[in-house]
Every structure is written in C-alpha cells, then in structure tokens.
Amino acid sequence: MTGTDLPGELSAVSDQLAAAGGRSSAAVLKSYDDHLMRTFGPPKRVFVRGEGCYVWDADGRRHLDLLSGLAVNALGHAHPTVLSAITGQIATLGHVSNFFATPSQVALAERLDRMVTGGDAGARVFFANSGTEVNEAAFKITRLTGRTKIISTEGAFHGRSLGSLALTASEKYRKPFEPLPGDVEFIPYGDVAALEAAVDDRTAAVVLEPIQGENGVVEPPDGYLAAAREITSAAGALLWIDEIQTGMGRTGYWLESQRSGVVGDIVTVAKGLGNGFPIGACIATGPAADLLGPGSHGSTFGGNPVACIAGLAVISVIERDNLLTNVTEQGARLADAITAVDHPLIDHVRGRGLLRGVVLRKDRAQQITDAALDAGFIINAPRPNVLRIAPPLIITADQIDSFVQALPGFLDQGARA
Incomplete structure (x- = not known):
C-alpha cells in the first residue's frame, strides 16, 4: 500500500514521513x-x-x-524475528493498561524468573520502559526494608532520574540537581575491605554493576561479587545487581553475575532485552520479591504486550542461534x-x-x-x-x-x- 492508497489522515502522515526521510543531513x-x-x-x-x-x-x-x-x-x-513478533502483536493487541494481564507479559516474567533464579528461588518482575525506570523501582524496594542506607560505588552509573542519579557517582551529573535522595554512600569499586567496612545494620542495599560500563568498562577483581553476596547476606541487606548494560548475553552469559555464581536479591535489566523496543525489568528474589505491593509503584506503559513480545523474541533468538x-x-x-x-x-x-x-x-x-x-x-x-x-x-x-x-x-x- 502506498501513500496514495491510504485514506485521509493516514495518507497525510505517510506524506509527512516521506518528506522528512528525503531531507538532507544538514x-x-x-x-x-x-x-x-x-x-x-x-x-x-x-x-x-x-x-x-x-x-x-x-x-x-x-x-x-x-x-x-x-x-x-x-x-x-x-x-526479522523481532520485527515479525512486534508487528504481529501490535496488529493483535497493543496496549491494555496495568489493570489487565496479557500472555506475553506473563510469559516474559516467567522467562526472566528462570534466567535469574534458575527456577528454584522464585522471583517477581516489575516491567518498565528503561534502565533508569527499573532502577527507580529497585530503589523504592530498598526503602521498604525498614532501612534507608544504600552503598554505591565510585564510577557507578545507574541512570538520570532523581532516584537513580542519587546512586550515580559522577559529580557533573549530580551537582545541578542536588539535593538528591539521601543516605547514599560511595565506596571504591572492587574493594572488598571498603565494602565490608561500609555495610552495617543500617544498610538497606548494596548496588553494584558487575562491570562498570559508563566508567570505561571497568572489571572488579575476581571474587568481588561473591564477597558482596556474603557481606550483604550477613548484614541482612539486599544485594542489588545492575545488569542493564552487562545483561542479556552481552558478556557471554545471560547475566554477567552468573559468571560468579551469584544471585542478587534485586536484578535490573533493560537495553538488550527489547532490541530497541523500550523495555526494562526489575526482578526481585526471595523476601524482596514481596516488598512492592498494590499501589506502591506503577507504570502506564510498563509490561505492555508489544514490549514483552519483543523481549521474548530476543531471548528466543539468542537461544536458537x-x-x-x-x-x-x-x-x-x-x-x-x-x-x-x-x-x-x-x-x-x-x-x-x-x-x-x-x-x-x-x-x-x-x-x-x-x-x-x-x-x-x-x-x-x-x-x-x-x-x-x-x-x-x-x-x-x-x-x-x-x-x-x-x-x-x-x-x-x-x-x-
């Protein structure tokens, strides 16, 4: 069907897009x-x-x-597989709001549960539209533990909303928007002794990237994530692993934390999950999975069927190929x-x-x-x-x-x- 075949308003939209596509770069x-x-x-x-x-x-x-x-x-x-999945889904059902469920939403949550826990520990998923948004959801989960202190790391990047920015170490990003949500402490990345000294009975969570992407692809020493798991568990704090850049197969594992055999209490993924279609997921395990309840958080577009079918298609292709x-x-x-x-x-x-x-x-x-x-x-x-x-x-x-x-x-x- 060409622009001249389209009725009324749709033909006008097609003509506008054609004109825009024909512009020079300048x-x-x-x-x-x-x-x-x-x-x-x-x-x-x-x-x-x-x-x-x-x-x-x-x-x-x-x-x-x-x-x-x-x-x-x-x-x-x-x-082609992602394209077919998205176009087929949006031609069938594009959006229904979070008052209702859809098969693709539930199927993707089930798959992410198995990805994080292996199907043993059980997890619950909150869907949103970006990495920043799912980190914001994770931040709210930590506040429901009854503690407020969060340990982040120097060089960390977790997003640019006010909550996720509070966890991001870069002064140039933070300074114009202060005061940010408080009780966040930054320690050197990869330093087990510093982590052990910082975590106490006030600590709600430690948030870590398995590899710091925005800091220049910085790897921690071997054993760092495993030590973080032991330290947080001993203190009754949550281990929150930000896999937004490292997850979805980017490093050769579904999640880079799997290389260390570590399961986080909270795992956040986005970026590669939708292959360009906006989607992110905050996956919580164990007791943390039940902290967000009805009315405590939300997202109008989060978990919509088109985004979720894109995520399922990406996972399917990674496995198939x-x-x-x-x-x-x-x-x-x-x-x-x-x-x-x-x-x-x-x-x-x-x-x-x-x-x-x-x-x-x-x-x-x-x-x-x-x-x-x-x-x-x-x-x-x-x-x-x-x-x-x-x-x-x-x-x-x-x-x-x-x-x-x-x-x-x-x-x-x-x-x-």
Whole structure:
C-alpha cells in the first residue's frame, strides 16, 4: 500500500514521513537544533536505515555499528524475528493498561524468573520502559526494608532520574540537581575491605554493576561479587545487581553475575532485552520479591504486550542461534586482535564478551572515535582515554576483522589531533 492508497489522515502522515526521510543531513540537523532540547549535544550523523550490524546515514553512507545503540541492539537492526513478533502483536493487541494481564507479559516474567533464579528461588518482575525506570523501582524496594542506607560505588552509573542519579557517582551529573535522595554512600569499586567496612545494620542495599560500563568498562577483581553476596547476606541487606548494560548475553552469559555464581536479591535489566523496543525489568528474589505491593509503584506503559513480545523474541533468538557462544568467541577475537595491533597508543583491552574497553595511554578517545565514524565505524568514548566497543551479539569474524584492520589509521589520526 502506498501513500496514495491510504485514506485521509493516514495518507497525510505517510506524506509527512516521506518528506522528512528525503531531507538532507544538514536540513535535519538544523531542525534538530531548532526543535529538540539540547540534552545530548549536536548529533554527529543522521541515520535513516539499519540492517544487521550496519546502519546507513541520510547521505547514503554505510557504517558498521560497533556500539549497538549503547548496547541495546543485541540482535542488530531490523532483525526479522523481532520485527515479525512486534508487528504481529501490535496488529493483535497493543496496549491494555496495568489493570489487565496479557500472555506475553506473563510469559516474559516467567522467562526472566528462570534466567535469574534458575527456577528454584522464585522471583517477581516489575516491567518498565528503561534502565533508569527499573532502577527507580529497585530503589523504592530498598526503602521498604525498614532501612534507608544504600552503598554505591565510585564510577557507578545507574541512570538520570532523581532516584537513580542519587546512586550515580559522577559529580557533573549530580551537582545541578542536588539535593538528591539521601543516605547514599560511595565506596571504591572492587574493594572488598571498603565494602565490608561500609555495610552495617543500617544498610538497606548494596548496588553494584558487575562491570562498570559508563566508567570505561571497568572489571572488579575476581571474587568481588561473591564477597558482596556474603557481606550483604550477613548484614541482612539486599544485594542489588545492575545488569542493564552487562545483561542479556552481552558478556557471554545471560547475566554477567552468573559468571560468579551469584544471585542478587534485586536484578535490573533493560537495553538488550527489547532490541530497541523500550523495555526494562526489575526482578526481585526471595523476601524482596514481596516488598512492592498494590499501589506502591506503577507504570502506564510498563509490561505492555508489544514490549514483552519483543523481549521474548530476543531471548528466543539468542537461544536458537547459540549467540552466547558467538559472544564469547567473537569477544575473544576482538580483544586478541586489538592487542595484537601493538599500537603505542594502546595500553590494554579490558572487559568481557562483546563489552570491551580499549584503554589508551593518552586522552585521545574522542578524536579516535571521530576518525572511526568518518571511516564508517561506530564506537564511543565513555572516558577520555577509553574506547568502548559493544557490537551486536550477531557480529561476525569478518566484520570484526574489518574494524581491526582499519584501527591503526584511527589511532594515528587521534595521536595527531
């Protein structure tokens, strides 16, 4: 059906979309600057189409997406299974509000329960639309323990709502919005002794990322999560594991905490769960699962059937196509190949699976990222001396090799900038 076949208002909408899609990059960016709030800074490209691990900009240039929309597009762009699931669901039932249940909502909750607990301990799920929102739900759960103190870590990032921002360590994000919800203490990440000293009988929860993504893909020492589990359990505090960036297969496990054999009292996931369709889940286990009751929290769109069918489709494809193995294999290939480049600007590569940080000897990450984008490769610079690489879980060896072969040129350009 074309725009000329569509009746009335729908035809007008189609015509508007066609006109918008035909604009030049310069025209779109000018209108962006005129009409959108300046929360993200000037966009570097206007993208109009995606397929697999590639996206095309408004000028027709193809880019290899090695960032996955910030670790969101786990299955790449326009994945046929996800597309079919979403369009089939929205053509059947798109939204009913949280007064009612839908089969996809319940099925996804069951699957996430098994993912976190193995089906043994039992869990309850609260669905929302983003990582920030499910971290906000988790924050409210901690307040219902009868305690208020929360331990977070230096370098942590948990979101930008007032509650999740209170748990985020960056001064530049926090300062303009203070006072934030209180009784949050920050300790060094990965320091077991500091954690043990900080947790006491006032502590409601300890919130940890298994790998700190926004801090530059920082890994804790071996045994850190297991020690956190022991310390919180002994103090009667909750262990809250933020798997928003590390979860959904990103590191080669469904959840990075599974590598340590640790089950959190609260686990939050989002990003890769919907492959670009907005969804997040706060999963609580044991006694924490029953702390939120009727009226204590809510979300108009959370758990809608379209978002939940997207989550089910993502999980199904990861299982069907054995993508956890691909993540492990291609992640090792990526890290080893970058190390083998042996460029004087590279110090080392860290991270797990397909969440990698390339640590530089100088603060040239943004210049290198810009050079890569000009050459058709999307990465980013979470820190001035760190490149973050988080491609779709479907990435191939040939695609990785194409990036690594081009990398020395980007590094040279960055060193000269």
